[in-house]
Amino acid sequence: MAKESGIKSWKELNPGTAITEPGSAAALKTGDWRSMRPETDRDRCIKCGQCYIMCPDMVYTKDAEGYYAQNHYWCKGCGICARECPVGAIMMNEEVD
Amino acid sequence: MSRRVGIEVSLAVAEAVGLCDVDVIAAYPITPQTHIVEHLSELVAEGHLDAEFIPVESEHSAMSACVGSSAAGARTFTSTSSQGYALMSEICYIASTLRLPIVMAVANRAISAPISIWNDHADLMYARDAGWIQLVSENGQEAVDLTFMAFRIAEDKRVSLPVQVNLDGFIMSHVIEPIFLPDAQEVKQFLPPFEPLLRLDPEKPITIGPVGMPDVYTEARKAHDEILKASKPIIGEVFDEFEKQFGRRYKIIETYKIEDAETVIVAMGSLSQTAATAIDAMRQRGVKVGMASIRLFRPFPAAELVEAIGKAKNLVLLDRATVFAGGEISGPVALEVKSALFDRGLSPKTANFLVGIGGRDVTGQNFEEMVERVVTAQKGDLPPYEFINVRE
Ligand code: SF4
Ligand code: SF4
Numbered sequence: 001m002a003k004e005s006g007i008k009s010w011k012e013l014n015p016g017t018a019i020t021e022p023g024s025a026a027a028l029k030t031g032d033w034r035s036m037r038p039e040t041d042r043d044r045c046i047k048c049g050q051c052y053i054m055c056p057d058m059v060y061t062k063d064a065e066g067y068y069a070q071n072h073y074w075c076k077g078c079g080i081c082a083r084e085c086p087v088g089a090i091m092m093n094e095e096v097d
Numbered sequence: 098m099s100r101r102v103g104i105e106v107s108l109a110v111a112e113a114v115g116l117c118d119v120d121v122i123a124a125y126p127i128t129p130q131t132h133i134v135e136h137l138s139e140l141v142a143e144g145h146l147d148a149e150f151i152p153v154e155s156e157h158s159a160m161s162a163c164v165g166s167s168a169a170g171a172r173t174f175t176s177t178s179s180q181g182y183a184l185m186s187e188i189c190y191i192a193s194t195l196r197l198p199i200v201m202a203v204a205n206r207a208i209s210a211p212i213s214i215w216n217d218h219a220d221l222m223y224a225r226d227a228g229w230i231q232l233v234s235e236n237g238q239e240a241v242d243l244t245f246m247a248f249r250i251a252e253d254k255r256v257s258l259p260v261q262v263n264l265d266g267f268i269m270s271h272v273i274e275p276i277f278l279p280d281a282q283e284v285k286q287f288l289p290p291f292e293p294l295l296r297l298d299p300e301k302p303i304t305i306g307p308v309g310m311p312d313v314y315t316e317a318r319k320a321h322d323e324i325l326k327a328s329k330p331i332i333g334e335v336f337d338e339f340e341k342q343f344g345r346r347y348k349i350i351e352t353y354k355i356e357d358a359e360t361v362i363v364a365m366g367s368l369s370q371t372a373a374t375a376i377d378a379m380r381q382r383g384v385k386v387g388m389a390s391i392r393l394f395r396p397f398p399a400a401e402l403v404e405a406i407g408k409a410k411n412l413v414l415l416d417r418a419t420v421f422a423g424g425e426i427s428g429p430v431a432l433e434v435k436s437a438l439f440d441r442g443l444s445p446k447t448a449n450f451l452v453g454i455g456g457r458d459v460t461g462q463n464f465e466e467m468v469e470r471v472v473t474a475q476k477g478d479l480p481p482y483e484f485i486n487v488r489e
Contacts (some may be wrong), residue, residue, distance in 0.1 A: 005312065006310065006312060006313055007312050007313070008313070009316065010315075010316035010317070010319040010320040010323070012319075013316055013320050014295065014315070015196040015257060015295055016194060016195035016196040016197070016295070016305060017194075017306075017307060017309060017313065017317045017320075018295050018303050018304060018305045018306075018307075019303060019304035019307055020194075020295070020303045022302050022304075024305075040414070053290065093236060093408045
């Protein structure tokens with residue numbers, strides 16, 4: 001839980017809140033911040049990869065068919081991918097969970 | 098072996114920093130601190146001190162460079178005054194919560210306006226909430242000794258916080274005094290090599306100074322506060338160790354003729370040297386007056402102070418800085434003292450005086466007047482504070 005949320009006791013913090021493990025931000029579950037969820041309409045998608053390039057949180061990875069799949073552990077719902085998709089294939093829908 | 102030399106206090110502080118074998122000095126000159134950094138740059142330029150002297154373009158850059166060098170594991174020193182402190186203050190708050198053991202000499206000076214290069218404690222008070230340890234010296238020897246101790250306190254792994262050594266601008270910084278300067282070997286014995294808690298190192302990358310979201314910021318500040326609290330006994334330990342090696346005794350609260358004193362003057366910095374002379378004169382006339390002098394302003398040693406002054410009937414509380422709080426509460430030092438007393442259920446008669454503002458002299462006569470004022474006034478009649486030596 002601590003790794004996902006970054007929540008710790010003050011006694012466990014490194015001096016000066018230093019981060020001593022490189023790349024540890026990957027463990028931070030920024031998906032918890034999301035109120036809008038991007039959903040891709042594969043019928044419209046032209047596999048251009050703009051969403052993959054523009055997403056600030058490395059949410060997209062190319063799958064075997066050439067579509068871009070989302071990892072919701074990191075997607076914070078900022079909507080950049082939906083804004084940048086040239087064919088409007090990504091819809092931002094309200095997060096229900 | 099220590100040698101006793103007649104030397105300007107600023108130069109002696111610079112010599113002391115050199116004896117501590119600092120690795121990096123990043124500083125910008127400002128009166129009355131100038132001679133400290135000027136002499137350090139000479140020591141480096143002439144090859145007497147193997148250190149990096151970074152002549153930055155502003156105090157903001159000075160403290161920024163200090164943060165970088167300290168984080169890289171270098172023993173780091175800077176010095177400033179007044180407006181210079183104001184400009185660097187943004188980074189000072191960062192240096193402390195990042196736990197970087199930078200040592201800074203502050204040659205205390207008033208803050209503009211009007212433009213004043215002369216002494217008061219406005220910068221010391223400005224720095225009060227920045228999370229540093231604040232040591233205060235009363236004379237040149239103390240400024241030198243506290244410089245050695247500042248590095249030892251700052252770099253103690255149980256502390257790892259930046260430390261300020263305050264010395265009154267001009268009154269101390271520009272005065273030639275006889276000062277014992279130890280030799281490099283003695284200082285080396287007192288001050289072990291700097292081993293940082295964490296270090297920026299390309300072989301083992303870490304991040305120093307990341308963002309603190311609301312779910313970590315409170316914990317980060319709490320951790321800093323706890324470390325500052327925990328530093329007080331360690332400061333006492335270092336004072337003891339210093340006495341063992343060099344024979345000069347330092348206390349968190351210094352006292353003078355306080356045992357049977359009915360009236361106690363609470364002072365800070367070089368004021369207490371004048372006060373001691375005035376106390377001697379008053380004692381000659383049978384006035385039971387003594388003094389407590391605050392050596393450590395942050396963390397504030399409330400327990401030690403109350404231990405020293407708790408039995409006094411009357412207190413003369415001195416503030417060497419103006420306060421703009423609306424007139425219904427006291428000056429900053431007096432507020433701390435009153436809070437410490439209140440929390441322990443004590444309420445002696447107190448008078449708070451704003452003295453020595455912007456270079457105004459404070460005389461022995463002034464001390465006699467202040468003592469007279471608190472002794473003769475009715476308890477409820479004293480205002481939260483009064484200016485001394487102000488022309489009506
Ligand atoms: S909403 Fe933002 S974080 Fe989520 S996938 Fe799109 S660009 Fe990335
Ligand atoms: S930006 Fe739109 S079209 Fe391009 S790959 Fe992503 S979803 Fe498909």
